[in-house]
Amino acid sequence: MPPPPAELQQLQRERNWIILRARDRLRAALGPQAFRQLDDYVKLKIVPNIKPALPGVRPNGPTSTR
Numbered sequence: 001m002p003p004p005p006a007e008l009q010q011l012q013r014e015r016n017w018i019i020l021r022a023r024d025r026l027r028a029a030l031g032p033q034a035f036r037q038l039d040d041y042v043k044l045k046i047v048p049n050i051k052p053a054l055p056g057v058r059p060n061g062p063t064s065t066r
Helices: 006-030 032-049
Strands: none
Touching: 006 032
């Protein structure tokens, strides 16, 4: 499989930066202890239920027609 186009790679880097910035802002707003509690909760209760998205399949509906 060929590598993704440079534009797509740049968009992914921007997306990653936005996510990490939001995480850091949340950590600063909550403080270290509350952030750690939230992080532990997410890892215990949410992460185990995450499933990868399948191309063309909507989460609550039939296959996309695009």
